[in-house]
Amino acid sequence: MAAKNLTPAKIISGLCLVWLTSSFVYPIMVDVGGKAVQINAYPELYLIPLFGIWRLRTEKDPYQKRRVKWMIGLFFLYWVMIPIYFPRVPLLDGTTAKTVDAIHMVGALPFFLLMAAVVLLGKKADCGYNCPCVFDRETIGFAWRDATLKGDFWWKFRHIKWISMAVVWGYFICMLIDPANAYKTFGEPMYYYISFAYYISYLIIPFTGHRSFCRWGCPWSATWGLLNKVGFYKIKADAEKCSNCGLCERECDMGVPLRRLIQEKGQIRTTECMGCGRCVVKCPKGVLTFQDFRDIIKGYNLNHTERAIRIAGGLTLSALIFLKPGTLWGWLGVAFLLTGIFGICPTYMLLKAIFGRFKSPDRNIPKGM
Ligand code: SF4
Ligand code: SF4
Ligand code: SF4
Incomplete structure (x- = not known):
């Protein structure tokens, strides 16, 4: 799908994505009272709430509106409240790290907690609602959603993410074998290049859609994806009711070939699905339903x-x-x-x-x- 119509929202989004990228690749320092201050540091702190408000005002689907509210709430929880309460978290190698940096850090406590959450709730526990990246991409980059690349080639291209996953887990093994030196020799350069790719990926959003890094570049996407396949999460499909209209597939920002999976497997259980719920809500025949651990362990599900x-x-x-x-x-x-x-x-x-x-x-x- 190519990006259609250059709207004011897309132009503003494009400029803000450049600003966001510059915060990592080109810090702009100014002199304030004799002190060097980076004026483009942490633009997410104001861009996410601003674009979040825009999303809430323009989103028509109540389910997605609720998802955006969750994202904004979790953004404050993760980036403001938790780092205040818990400024540092323990790592497997016996050191600690700044909480704000350690949410996805391999071997850090939040990393293992997220793994457990993904097994129970699916990848949506991070990639659909929770990750700093999903906050950015579904708010600041959202205007470019119609540029999302779909089709067989881009679906096969998803396998490229296993390379970055192998690098990350290679580092994890180094942490176990040589905890004293693993970060200096392996972790530091690895995080630098992953962060670099992450920030540069904002610049390609207008050509690929807003979730391209999540689909092809993110090592955690791959890790969570594997847990997505073995955990409790899936989208059940009643193939007999499906009219093959393709509405669900057109809605999917991860390029999942829903119709084929519905016919061949009777369910959506892929490494890609991040549980946004667009396909489930959009289907006019009610073919699709979410399932996670709450449907297996019967109990009272809170509203x-x-x-x-x-x-x-x-x-x-x-x-x-x-x-x-x-x-x-x-x-x-x-x-x-x-x-x-x-x-x-x-x-x-x-x-x-x-x-x-x-x-x-x-x-x-x-x-x-
Ligand atoms: S795929 Fe990676 S970058 Fe995207 S939301 Fe998930 S963890 Fe974040
Ligand atoms: S398959 Fe459905 S729930 Fe999963 S990412 Fe695509 S649209 Fe969202
Ligand atoms: S929207 Fe519903 S009926 Fe149409 S192809 Fe998807 S699952 Fe089938």
Whole structure:
């Protein structure tokens, strides 16, 4: 699909993508009161909220609108609140790293937590809602969505990402074998080149679509993709109901050949699907339904508002761990936060088992993450 019509949104988006790239590849320093200050540092902090508001005002699909709200909320959680509460996180090699840098760092605690989340909820736990990259691409770069390259060739091209995945896991093995030197000899150059490719990829968005790095370049996309295939997540398809109209395929920003997969496999279980839900919502015949661990482990699935309250309340309470170490309330806050993130409350499950009164929301209708 080639990009159509050069709209004002695309021009502004293009300029902002150049600005975003410059923050890494060409830092612009100015003298402020005798101190060198980088004026293009962390443009995401203002561009994501601004383009996020634009997305919320222009998005027609309520499901995607909700997804954008999740993304903006998680952006503040990840880039503002968690780094304030937890400034550093432990790494497997015995060192620690700045939390803001370590969300995807191999061997860091958040990396393993994300792995678990992807097994339970699918790649959408990161690539559909959560990754700093999805925030950028689905807000700042979104205007170029119609440039997304699709078709057989680009679907086969997806395999190129295994190369970057092999490099990342090579580093992980180095960490285990020689933890003292792994970062200097392997990790530092690797992160530099991955970051360089990541930022340069913003410049090709107008020619490839906004998720091109996610499709072809990202090592974590490949890692999460493998977990997507072995974990609980998939999109179930009722092939008999499918009229082969192709609407779902046209909606997919990851270039997934949905129609073929529906006919051949009766489900979408690929390394690419990042769970945006566009295909599920768009299908006029109701052929597609999400499935993840919440459908396997039967229990009470919290609704959207309950989850938001638990995430906000749990996060606030968990600060007590630092303000007043040893207090039980802080750990209850963490438990509350986890029930919100995963959408399941064990207390509700217990009450449901005893009294049978609590009704689970209908999981056939996508309800957000
Ligand atoms: S594919 Fe990679 S860059 Fe894209 S959202 Fe997922 S982790 Fe982030
Ligand atoms: S297959 Fe559906 S849910 Fe997955 S990325 Fe494509 S449109 Fe989104
Ligand atoms: S939109 Fe629905 S009916 Fe049309 S091809 Fe996709 S799954 Fe089949």
